[in-house]
């Protein structure tokens with residue numbers, strides 16, 4: 001019996017979406033980036049909008065997101081993805097535009113761009129991967145790094161008097177009139193990933209209805225940056241990140 | 254008959270954009286160029302041609318909006334003045350590295366720092382030598398009249414798309430604020446989305462159709478070979494531009510023994526200087542570079558054997574003069590005269606300096 005006899009359409013329980021490419025992802029084991037990529041790709045396939053979707057990749061570990069989805073991509077300078085998205089959406093109003101950004105990209109260097117794009121209510125989707133660290137550059141403090149958390153630039157733990165407080169940017173974004181949907185999700189298990197996929201789907205649907213900016217934060221793990229195994233990283237995230245960054249919808253109009 | 258209007262240089266930049274079928278303008282207010290966006294907002298081209306006009310939150314945002322729009326294969330532009338251009342330099346380097354077409358206007362003011370809002374030519378180095386990081390060039394056009402301000406927007410887009418690179422219009426507050434008669438061109442239609450997909454579908458993010466692979470616009474190339482190849486391709490393009498796209502104007506150069514070189518507002522002053530020099534029987538000529546990159550190296554070298562010397566006249570402490578010196582390779586004397594702080598030298602003042610070198 002060969003593979004063809006086993007894998008028949010009627011036996012198929014899972015099929016990888018055709019929107020994902022065959023490229024092997026460069027992410028570390030347990031990294032949330034890969035899971036979120038898959039969810040976005042599935043939503044694009046299910047909504048049948050592959051030819052209408054333009055993604056904007058950040059500077060950060062997801063800079064190469066363009067290697068993993070068969071859609072058109074723009075690679076933005078660090079933090080500037082919302083500016084690219086603004087122009088792209090205004091010039092192609094019938095297309096679906098999403099930015100994919102890390103916490104350093106979105107909540108530090110790119111704070112002005114994300115705030116103003118959301119405040120203008122650009123009809124775009126923002127996927128925000130909050131792993132509380134600069135993954136790509138080797139684990140430095142991010143604006144979202146928790147107090148006491150050890151990073152390579154806070155070797156004795158983040159201290160409020162020196163480093164300031166972790167930034168709940170999603171709460172700020174939810175205050176802006178231009179946003180129609182602001183939610184915080186995670187992908188550490190199948191149930192959580194299913195919820196996140198629903199949120200991403202809703203965000204793209206909102207974009208179709210021109211309701212304003214949809215913002216999906218995914219509280220994520222970075223096993224390499226946190227110096228933990230993937231399993232430990234998920235446990236640490238549940239114990240430490242979720243109390244400070246509670247999951248759920250902050251806004252849904 | 255073509256319509257003629259009496260308008261400021263900055264205002265006709267806006268009209269030039271609309272009339273050449275520009276798809277989008279993204280900008281942030283700064284003196285002395287705010288009239289560009291103000292005129293666009295008054296004209297409301299989104300109701301006529303469908304052009305997008307947006308006031309961004311900063312120059313960093315505007316240049317990155319230009320990046321996004323250029324990725325789409327659309328004709329997009331921004332305008333600013335010196336401090337704003339400094340903020341745009343990272344974006345400019347990305348635009349060059351990703352080989353994206355766009356037009357940027359710098360209505361230069363005096364620096365360094367917040368400096369002055371008065372006219373200056375102190376951003377020559379930033380425009381011509383880079384400004385942003387890495388080995389890149391942009392085409393730099395230097396208009397010297399309101400008519401050229403108007404015309405160069407369209408010319409800029411033609412060059413930008415032909416070579417897939419940013420084009421800068423480098424001007425100053427004197428040309429930007431000066432009112433002159435300008436002959437307008439007929440409205441050119443904007444390209445339709447289908448037309449853009451057909452023309453630029455090989456690289457632009459127009460939406461991945463089933464007949465093609467996904468396009469990615471990026472300046473990232475971590476593979477050493479790929480990165481080296483990209484840079485060699487860029488350099489080959491710049492060499493081709495140096496061969497084909499040099500633009501300049503000459504006045505009384507045929508028998509000139511002494512040459513003034515000046516661009517933009519300073520060329521206007523030097524025109525009068527040369528006229529009065531000729532009236533006194535002095536064999537002085539003027540070379541006005543219209544493209545600052547590519548620089549008219551060959552024209553300077555062609556004139557060199559007949560010349561006793563060259564004077565570079567600039568509203569700076571001496572920037573273009575370095576390119577002239579590189580062109581003559583030390584074979585003839587090259588002098589410099591410049592004023593700062595918005596002080597515009599009079600034609601007589603320039604003539605005096607010119608005589609002191611010429612007669613010497």
Ligand SMILES: Cc1ncc(C[n+]2csc(CCOP(=O)(O)OP(=O)(O)O)c2C)c(N)n1
Nearest residue numbers: 059060061078102103104105133134135136
């Ligand atoms: C202008 C600029 N400054 C700094 C960097 C260096 N840099 C690259 S990625 C990065 C941080 C990325 O962190 P984050 O956005 O959280 O993404 P992650 O890798 O964690 O997914 C920094 C600072 C850069 N590329 N450009």
Ligand code: SF4
Nearest residue numbers: 027028031061135222
């Ligand atoms: S460093 Fe962190 S964010 Fe980057 S790939 Fe590894 S786990 Fe993911």
Ligand SMILES: [Mg+2]
Nearest residue numbers: 102103133135
């Ligand atoms: Mg991060």
